[in-house]
Amino acid sequence: MIVIGGGISGLAAAWELRGKAEVTVLEAGDRVGGKLRTGSLAGTPVDEGAESVMALRPEAVRLAEEVGLGDSLCDPAPAPVTFWTRDALRPLPAGHVMGIPADPAALNGTGLLSAEGLARLAQEEAIPASPALTDGGDISIAGYLVPRIGQEAVDRLVEPLLGGIYAGRTDQLSLRSAMPFLAPVAASGDSLLATLRRRRDSQGAASSQGPRPSVVRGIVGGTGRLPRAVAAASGARVLTHSTALALERTPGNCTPGNRWRVHAATGHGPATLDADALIVALPAPAAATLLGPHSPAARAELDTVRYAGSAVLTMAFTRTRPGPAPDLNGFLVPPVDGRTIKAATVLSHKWAWQRDEAPSRLILRASVGRVGEEHLLDLDDRHLTALATAELTAAIGPLGSLLASKVTRWPQGLPQYEVGHADRVAAVREAIGKLPGVELCGALYEGVGVAACVATGRAAAERVLANG
Ligand SMILES: Cc1cc2nc3c(=O)[nH]c(=O)nc-3n(C[C@H](O)[C@H](O)[C@H](O)COP(=O)(O)OP(=O)(O)OC[C@H]3O[C@@H](n4cnc5c(N)ncnc54)[C@H](O)[C@@H]3O)c2cc1C
CATH class of the missing domain: 3.50.50.60 (FAD/NAD(P)-binding domain)
Incomplete structure (x- = not known):
């Protein structure tokens, strides 16, 4: 064989x-x-591709x-999903599915959406089932979501999460294949937010019987x-x-x-x-x-x-005080914000083993490149590292001296x-x-x-x- x-x-x-x-x-x-x-960065192991595995399956x-x-x-340190958007780090309140909040009111005061975007999201209600899906067909994620929750919520909440998983775009990715749990809701014509609330409540009932398990797990080393x-x-x-x-x-x-x-x-x-x-x-x-x-x-x-290419930058800095907030594991960036990096991970916070390996250093990871942004992979390492460092500094505050960095390109990273x-x-x-x-x-x-x-x-x- x-x-x-x-x-x-x-x-x-x-x-x-x-x-x-x-x-x-x-x-x-x-x-x-x-x-x-x-790989190895300044003598400490760092993941240059996948850094965790799904624990829910x-x-x-x-x-x-x-x-x-x-x-x-090992489990990651508990931390909310956080977006770097509208020039600030903004945590997404718990109770969302792929960025879609079961309860729009939970977003009040977070600054994640404008007042109009929030009002539009809250108007979601049962819309007739999508004919494309009722007869076993398919529709793009945006094609289903935008009429329900509005363009702004899709751009600012869903797009960055899908960018992290697929490096893809909601107007091209398949609802049936990339968000399969939503396909039956779409085909039924049920209210999306009401369905998410039911799901949240049943998960809440289950988790009240014990600590909520991590969504992902890592491997020490x-x-x-x-x-x-x-x-x-x-x-x-x-x-x-x-x-x-x-x-x-x-x-x-x-x-x-x-x-x-x-x-x-x-x-x-x-x-x-x-x-x-x-x-x-x-x-x-x-x-x-x-x-x-x-x-x-x-x-x-x-x-x-089609494939989306991306690059992963791993960087070791000297630690400074105060440094990134202790409950910040990383952040996602909505494409509409026009930044170069699409996501960052504070590896020294997220994984205890990573911190213990190099306690005097801050190990960060940034990723760039969604489908259609492959030109970013052509930038040389120094240029990419400088762009990423500037944006990381803008997002999380002053970083110490850069001790070592590595750029790993994945030209055929993720199938779309x-x-x-x-x-x-x-x-x-x-x-x-x-x-x-x-x-x-x-x-x-x-x-x-x-x-x-x-x-x-x-x-x-x-x-x-x-x-x-
Ligand atoms: C940057 C990045 C981050 C990711 N992060 C995560 C994450 O955190 N969690 C997660 O669950 N998933 C993550 N993924 C997705 C996941 O890692 C991949 O989808 C998965 O590892 C793919 O595994 P595979 O074996 O199907 O393909 P591959 O890993 O692509 O393996 C295919 C292998 O075939 C070899 N090959 C190619 N052509 C030939 C040939 N002609 N003869 C012999 N060998 C050949 C290649 O060298 C390669 O080793 C990430 C993906 C990327 C790109």
């Missing part, structure tokens, strides 16, 4: 196959993990426990430990510096054309590897290149998937779940279903978060095993 792509999706597949098949993982890069990468946390990282799982641990525990043969270049169908023992030969470029030169089955755990362009010759229909769909994404994925899966012994997994399909990627990897492995 060959898994192509040593990101967390491919590694989760390899883990699921442990003890049941002989597995080789081909990874083009010099290390496993893909977008989970922990179980897959990533469970995998960490299974591979022996259970004791290293960095999330980059997760793929390394999975790779080691899976027992798979993991070949880094090994890029799959082409696939060839070869005769099987019983059925002609049922085996696969992978032509690869490895650190030791060209190689061919044979397998009964392949798990392709790659972003869309790489998957299209490999699978296109065998399935033009899949390639046609894969070619339409644009309107019609679910149909696109279904079409790709249907086309690939005609190729015996090929399964797909990765951030492209059923969610971009690490937990969703783990789920797709394990499911792909289960399908391979089920098909014998």
